[in-house]
Amino acid sequence: MKINKIEGTVSLRRSLDQGTEVQRKAVLNVIEHVKEAGDNALFTYTEKWDGAKLSTLKVSKAEIEQAYQDISPQIIPIIHEAAENIRNFHQKQVKQSWLSTKQDGTILGQQVTALDAVGVYVPGGKAAYPSSVLMNVIPAQVAGVERIAMVSPPASDGSLPTGVLVAADILGVEEIYKVGGAQAIAALAYGTETIKAVDKIVGPGNIFVALAKKEVYGMVDIDSIAGPSEIVVLADDTAKANEIAADLLSQAEHDERASSVLVTTSELLAEAVKVEVEKQLVDLPRESIARAALEEYGAIYITSSMKEALHVVNELAPEHLEVMTAEPMNLLPYIKHAGAIFLGRYSSEPIGDYFAGPNHVLPTNGTARFSSGLSVDEFIKKSSIVMYSEQALIDSVDKIAAFARLEGLEAHARAVESRFK
Template sequence: MKIQRINEEISLSRSVDSGTEEQRAIVQSIIEDVKTQGDEAVRKYTEAFDGIHLEQFAVSQEEINVAYTQIDTEMIAIIQEARDNIRDYHEHQLKASWMTTNENGTILGQKVTALDSVGLYVPGGTAAYPSSVLMNAVPASVAGVERIVMVSPPDKNGMIPPAVLVAANEAGITEIYKMGGAQAIAALAYGTESVKRVDKIVGPGNIFVALAKREVFGDVAIDMIAGPSEITVLADDSANANEVAADLLSQAEHDERAVSILVTTSESLANAVADEVTRQLELLPRKEIAAQSIATYGAIYIAGSMEQAIEVVNQLAPEHLEIMTANPFDLLGKIKHAGAIFLGRFSAEPVGDYFAGTNHVLPTNGTARFSSPLSVEDFQKKSSVIFYSQQAFEKNAKKIAAFARLEGLEAHARAIEERGANK
């Protein structure tokens, strides 16, 4: 890994992949086809991109039952425990409706309502992501969403990976469809003969899925346009080089564009981690992907002080931040920008990815400066509640009408004054 001392501004120097003009044109064409042709278009693109012709998209209960026979019972128990941890954590995020009454009789408040329906996209291909199912479906369920729909691309045999189906069933998802790519996003956004439209689409995907989510935004809500994964480790000389290196590689194996950064006050640790990364790379099954990520986006920065190191971390605003110092809680209050903060050597990033209960859907590419992890609030909406008493109205009517006329909105002013005339 490249090692450098901090003597200038540090940034990821990378923008979210917005796709090529050709990719955007393809996505727009697919969406239009699904809007006009429904299932027929989804079927056509499923055959073209996934290599399988499907008459029915819905996953049957029999397929779910078979999936349970293909997963070790111990693994099923682990999925269930992870689900329970995620539920317990997200239940703390629930917000209640509230109202307040003033002395003059005016009542103001906020009504919190769950979304009616949510679509969850789960990537397919060569990998299976049951954790993605739990991280998206459980907070939606906690929020009170009545209809949670899952879509995932089928394999060459027309199946969804067993672990994904088990996780979906354990999360309480009863509507599952074998469809992926931009055509699945379009089906969720606009509906087909098989799939009723939803109000919001969440979940990660490839560039075509990301572009499709961007295209349908406005007709439906979306969670975010996520970029490749990131980790920053903030460490002093108390950290173990082999553990730091392993954590950096845990993100590098995700994607060739994943970002793995160490910020440290210790030159000896910096050198030891660089050596360890090289050694451990040779042992990884996804060596080529991880090596490309480390070569292009991996970096080790040596800070002159912990204050300077923290300043760099806040500038990076990483998706995942591990604080591996002698007293990590002493630094927590100084961290302003990070999607998830892992404190101490036993809080390795995969703990949050799979099991602790916090959500692993996090802001990437520096957007942690203004964005938050996926939460229960992402599956709720809020309505303002206003009951204005006669006493308050008579006291403030002239002020309200004056404000309306300040903006040139005479009808607004008269809507107030008519009530004064009719009292």
């Protein structure tokens, strides 16, 4: 990892794959085909791209039972406990409807309702994470979404990963379909004979999934399109180099495009972390991925003050921020932009990936400047409520009519005036 002293502003080097025009056209074709041919198109693409010749899309009870046989039994209570932690945290995000009455008898308010149906995309192969199932399904369930349809590309033998099936079953997900890629997104957006259309699609995927989500947005809602994972560690000289190095590596092993950055006021610590990273890299199973990520997107920045360090952190607006300083909680008010903030040395970032409770679906690529992690809020909507009293309308009819006429909308003025004719 390179060590840099800060001069002027800093911007995190990040990788964002927007896809090519060729990929976009291919995705548009897939969507059109699924709209026309429904399930048949799904079977065709699944054979073509996943190498699996299926006769049904829906995962059967027998397959779920088999997954429980195949999974390591000690992991099951851990998934249960993680799910409970995640559910407890998200329960705190539940928003209530409210009504407020004014003296003139007017009632104003907001009615909160859940989305009817949500689709959850779970990537296949090595990126098939049971934790993704938990993090995407639980907020929807807590919000009160009645129907959740999960889709995931099968292996060539037609199977889905055991961990994904068990996690989904633990949460009570009843619709799991063996289909992935742009064709799965099209099915969720437009519906087929087997898969009914949903109102929103969430979950990570490859570039074809991302492009398909972008295309169907408007027809259905989508979550944000995530870039590679990122961590920024903010540390002073009280932090331990081996712990910081381990945390930086845990992010770097995700993906060759992942970004791991240390921002510190301590030159000594910077040097020590650099050495530790090399030391710990050596026997890491995913060493080559982590090494590539650190070389391309890793960095160590030394700042002359904690104030400057905080400025750098806010400029970077990282997905994950660890604060390893003497009094981490004291710095919280100065942190403006970060998806998730981990305070103190016992808050190693991976506890947030699986277990602590907050969501691990977080804004990447600096979008923490304007967006938030996945939460219950993304699965509800708010209808505003207006119930004017007669007196309230008497008092305001002339003002409303005048405002409408200022905007040249005579029928608006006449509508409010019609009540007193």
